Amino acid sequence: xxxxxxxxxxxxxxxxxxxxxxxxxxxxxxxxxxxxxxxxxxxxxxxxxxxxxxxxxxxxxxxxxxxxxxxxxxxxxxxxxxxxxxxxxxxxxx
Numbered sequence: 001x002x003x004x005x006x007x008x009x010x011x012x013x014x015x016x017x018x019x020x021x022x023x024x025x026x027x028x029x030x031x032x033x034x035x036x037x038x039x040x041x042x043x044x045x046x047x048x049x050x051x052x053x054x055x056x057x058x059x060x061x062x063x064x065x066x067x068x069x070x071x072x073x074x075x076x077x078x079x080x081x082x083x084x085x086x087x088x089x090x091x092x093x094x
Contacts (some may be wrong), residue, residue: 004034005034005045008033008053009052009053011030011054012027012031012056012057014057015030016056016077024060027057031054033056034053035050044077047088048081051073051074052070052090055067055074056067058070071093072090075090
């Protein structure tokens with residue numbers, strides 16, 4: 001599961017850097033495929049990258065309200081779990 005999340009995150013970030021409408025659609029589909037993978041409820045190693053990717057996708061679509069919501073939820077989860085790498089990424093998302 002960890003590798004799937006990391007691979008999806010890399011794919012989504014790459015697609016969003018390219019930035020075409022098709023790339024954004026492919027990024028959204030990749031996020032939804034990861035979200036659909038069966039996991040135990042509250043499995044944070046799936047939830048935390050999904051929050052980050054959803055924030056990045058919202059920003060790419062220019063949806064500032066959704067971006068701020070996902071970013072703040074991502075930051076709160078990273079902080080509550082003490083995941084230093086995610087905390088740093090969340091802090092960089094201003």
